[in-house]
Amino acid sequence: MSDKQIDFYFDFSSPYGYLAAELIEGLAERVGAEVTWRPFLLGAVFKEIGTQPLLDIPMKGPYAKCDIPREARYHGLAFVFPQSFPFSSVAAARAFFWVSAQDSAKAKQLAQALYRRAFAQGQEITSPHAVVEVGVSLGLDEAELTAALQDPAVKDRLRKEVEAAREVGVFGSPYFVYAGEPFWGVDHMVRLEEWITRGGW
Amino acid sequence: MSDKQIDFYFDFSSPYGYLAAELIEGLAERVGAEVTWRPFLLGAVFKEIGTQPLLDIPMKGPYAKCDIPREARYHGLAFVFPQSFPFSSVAAARAFFWVSAQDSAKAKQLAQALYRRAFAQGQEITSPHAVVEVGVSLGLDEAELTAALQDPAVKDRLRKEVEAAREVGVFGSPYFVYAGEPFWGVDHMVRLEEWITRGGW
Numbered sequence: 001m002s003d004k005q006i007d008f009y010f011d012f013s014s015p016y017g018y019l020a021a022e023l024i025e026g027l028a029e030r031v032g033a034e035v036t037w038r039p040f041l042l043g044a045v046f047k048e049i050g051t052q053p054l055l056d057i058p059m060k061g062p063y064a065k066c067d068i069p070r071e072a073r074y075h076g077l078a079f080v081f082p083q084s085f086p087f088s089s090v091a092a093a094r095a096f097f098w099v100s101a102q103d104s105a106k107a108k109q110l111a112q113a114l115y116r117r118a119f120a121q122g123q124e125i126t127s128p129h130a131v132v133e134v135g136v137s138l139g140l141d142e143a144e145l146t147a148a149l150q151d152p153a154v155k156d157r158l159r160k161e162v163e164a165a166r167e168v169g170v171f172g173s174p175y176f177v178y179a180g181e182p183f184w185g186v187d188h189m190v191r192l193e194e195w196i197t198r199g200g201w
Numbered sequence: 202m203s204d205k206q207i208d209f210y211f212d213f214s215s216p217y218g219y220l221a222a223e224l225i226e227g228l229a230e231r232v233g234a235e236v237t238w239r240p241f242l243l244g245a246v247f248k249e250i251g252t253q254p255l256l257d258i259p260m261k262g263p264y265a266k267c268d269i270p271r272e273a274r275y276h277g278l279a280f281v282f283p284q285s286f287p288f289s290s291v292a293a294a295r296a297f298f299w300v301s302a303q304d305s306a307k308a309k310q311l312a313q314a315l316y317r318r319a320f321a322q323g324q325e326i327t328s329p330h331a332v333v334e335v336g337v338s339l340g341l342d343e344a345e346l347t348a349a350l351q352d353p354a355v356k357d358r359l360r361k362e363v364e365a366a367r368e369v370g371v372f373g374s375p376y377f378v379y380a381g382e383p384f385w386g387v388d389h390m391v392r393l394e395e396w397i398t399r400g401g402w
Binding site: 045048049050051052057058059060062063066067070071073074169170171172181182184185187188190191194201 | 246249250251252253258259260261263264267268271272274275370371372373382383385386388389391392395402
């Protein structure tokens with residue numbers, strides 16, 4: 001267990017979150033850190049800071065449509081925008097926390113598989129059906145996972161995680177915290193890595 | 202005259218714009234490009250995309266207060282927040298375009314001197330008095346520059362530049378365009394440099 005600990009906050013509907021999910025474990029390995037994956041829901045934050053889904057914003061939306069695929073190509077990652085976007089990521093996040101309570105490595109696998117389904121294959125991950133299908137492909141039990149998505153304890157866990165992210169001040173996806181130091185965006189992953197390596201500046 | 206041409210859009214009230222202004226000419230030299238400096242006014246854009254000055258935004262504001270000085274330290278640049286922030290950058294932008302029509306190298310010097318006064322020394326650059334003082338320190342004529350700040354032709358030039366930036370889709374500061382390819386933010390200057398070097402990807 002490393003004493004270097006990165007909190008990785010992301011929303012399953014965030015394309016930049018997908019890119020970060022593909023890159024963060026490599027970064028962590030290079031600096032000898034461990035990553036805690038923390039899906040949350042951006043919707044509530046967007047209301048609080050008075051913004052809206054990225055692609056809907058004038059000028060910023062068209063820029064994102066250029067920048068996200070460009071970042072993906074830069075890193076050699078597949079990328080497509082899902083047909084329906086933005087989308088609800090509640091079921092995906094609940095599935096993550098249910099698995100995470102049993103097996104955190106499996107939960108990371110599930111997160112990456114969900115993200116790839118959405119942003120590499122362009123398929124929906126909003127419906128419980130889609131989320132369960134991805135889980136089953138990783139060996140999870142279909143009936144148990146289906147039940148978990150409506151389990152009050154799982155719902156409550158996600159609510160608490162969303163509130164915890166809000167208290168930390170997480171306002172975007174991806175968002176990283178290392179030893180109290182916040183880094184927002186795929187762009188800032190290079191700073192995060194240097195910060196850990198150099199011990200700050 | 203290089204055939205590699207970077208348009209550098211910035212608002213004189215933007216702290217990230219200040220950092221970019223300190224870094225862009227070094228970048229351009231490394232890749233053999235020339236930079237056209239294009240001050241504009243973010244206010245109108247903020248209304249259009251429904252946002253507000255950075256530091257006033259819940260959560261995003263506190264993050265910026267951490268990130269901007271951290272970026273400055275990373276690059277070895279002085280940085281302070283001016284006492285009055287945000288501030289109007291109309292006079293600074295007008296002065297820039299008046300000088301630029303005569304001497305583009307001098308206009309860049311003026312831009313850097315104005316930015317340093319605001320974000321390295323923390324002094325105001327909103328009043329005509331302050332802007333003229335900076336100009337005079339660079340050898341500009343006090344009476345001519347004072348008159349230029351109210352010259353209808355100079356006012357009109359700035360209006361046209363703001364409109365041109367809007368048409369290009371510039372929604373933040375700094376914002377760069379190279380051969381039609383947009384790059385937003387200090388964070389993205391590393392991508393801009395790689396893009397020019399590699400000829401895209």
